[in-house]
């Protein structure tokens with residue numbers, strides 16, 4: 001395999017040129033925060049948490065969608081990056097209605113963990129407190145838009161892994177919403193196979209099984225990644 | 236008529252604060268007294284639109300002292316919606332947690348909030364009439380009180396991993412089992428807890444003996460009582476049927492399913508308080524005052540379930556010669572009798588071979604569009620009533636809480652005490668404290684604010700009819 005030399009946080013590495021900065025970092029135990037990334041599905045660079053500094057480029061770039069290049073010099077944990085991570089986390093919380101204490105995902109939520117990680121002791125932006133639907137129409141699952149961060153992991157998993165494409169996105173800006181079929185109640189969807197993959201992919205308490213209470217939620221996003229690995233092996 | 240008003244308002248509390256207004260007539264005699272509850276947290280409203288299964292997690296946030304009761308009432312309403320029952324072991328674990336909460340709440344009420352009055356005296360220095368004053372003069376009692384609370388909290392913590400806003404009580408049962416190690420650790424507490432409760436009982440009985448006249452006459456107007464009883468009329472906190480008795484102890488209704496509560500309880504809003512005023516429907520608003528809580532539970536019960544508590548219960552019954560005991564002061568005593576029964580019952584449950592079984596949850600799903608759950612919170616009977624659409628989304632929520640049911644009686648007790656102890660603008664510290672302690676007898680949800688670290692901080696304003704200040708008194 002051809003490799004190329006790059007430098008991440010002053011560490012010199014020889015890496016596969018087909019990989020993204022994120023992939024290389026994960027393989028080398030270099031921490032990068034992510035939210036919209038889920039191993040196994042296509043990266044879209046939506047959440048902006050994985051931003052890194054690259055020497056010679058003024059903009060911060062998303063590690064999940066940027067391929068490594070020869071002699072690239074990358075920094076993953078500068079003050080500037082930390083500042084943006086904190087801003088991003090705060091905006092997630094300010095945009096919808098998150099009340100962790102009564103949320104089914106309390107203690108098991110990637111967003112909540114992010115809040116702790118960036119030491120988010122308060123939110124500097126005004127909360128939008130939007131009016132959001134709780135879609136309880138599916139017989140087994142709930143979709144609570146109050147807790148959705150628009151990472152679209154559910155959309156991509158449903159499309160790329162299950163092949164059903166029940167989920168999609170409508171509107172723009174802060175009115176953006178995840179929709180089922182052409183914006184019909186989830187329970188009336190003709191494409192949803194009720195496989196539950198979106199539930200495991202969802203990093204927050206937005207999608208959860210009806211049958212459980214706080215403390216009983218088990219989300220296993222890694223089953224998506226494992227499933228995709230197995231498929232590759234069969235090919 | 237030139238009416239003057241006397242306000243007693245605690246000022247240090249952000250949430251759950253209450254004010255007392257005492258109205259005086261021209262001669263300085265008390266003409267009326269109102270206990271205002273200003274807290275309104277909108278739970279019923281903002282739960283609409285949520286899944287019913289979220290209620291056992293949302294509603295315990297109503298109160299930091301009785302969260303388990305809310306979770307249990309809620310989870311029972313959910314079980315009615317699903318049409319399922321919890322497993323045997325789950326019921327044991329829930330009972331343990333409920334006992335734990337009742338114990339720590341009663342320990343807080345007695346040792347932290349009220350014992351300074353009994354041990355140091357009502358008219359002692361307000362700066363020292365608190366748990367710190369007790370710690371100084373009676374260190375053993377203060378420590379025991381704190382440890383009894385700790386035992387109560389451990390009963391939850393050792394099952395669910397959390398002391399206060401517990402997780403893991405789910406429709407159909409429990410999310411977590413009890414380990415053998417935790418069972419043993421809890422059993423170790425029993426001897427000490429029994430001793431502490433007995434000590435409390437000795438304190439209160441001694442106080443009764445030394446202050447018989449006051450205790451008997453203190454806020455003692457007769458009311459009806461509501462409480463939960465088992466199938467044989469025995470005292471019950473977790474799961475049973477409702478019993479209403481009248482002021483003479485005649486059973487008005489017995490073995491009423493909590494699901495029928497609306498047949499017997501109606502609610503009316505009043506303009507001076509955010510709390511609704513519930514009353515016993517068959518007798519109407521004017522005659523249907525009833526009380527709930529430990530005094531009510533012991534008044535309605537035929538017997539206690541455990542031997543030591545039964546002995547104490549017999550003594551309690553002898554006070555009223557078998558008839559209901561009305562004096563609000565006896566709330567303290569009945570709280571301790573319940574605490575005794577709690578400890579004995581905890582021991583029985585912890586020795587049940589099934590308590591550590593792993594068969595802890597039955598599973599169900601939405602089947603019916605209505606659920607009602609009830610339980611006995613430390614302060615009295617609690618009802619949760621939900622209506623859902625056919626997907627399980629809540630369309631209506633009614634929560635009938637204990638403090639609400641006691642509110643009409645609290646008003647009346649304040650009025651009675653005020654009449655006895657307050658005259659004109661001659662306001663003495665000891666007198667106000669008795670008005671305040673009339674409220675404290677009921678241990679309303681807001682009590683934690685008012686006496687934990689000292690005398691209730693108050694601003695007292697005597698106002699004339701036009702609202703102009705005649706006299707102002709501050710106590711912090």
Ligand code: SF4
Nearest residue numbers: 099100103109204205
């Ligand atoms: S989804 Fe996560 S961050 Fe949002 S309320 Fe639930 S636990 Fe908190």
Ligand code: SF4
Nearest residue numbers: 148149151152154202
């Ligand atoms: S529902 Fe969950 S997975 Fe889907 S976009 Fe929202 S947060 Fe992401």
Ligand code: FES
Nearest residue numbers: 036045047048064
């Ligand atoms: S993880 Fe890279 S942008 Fe979201």
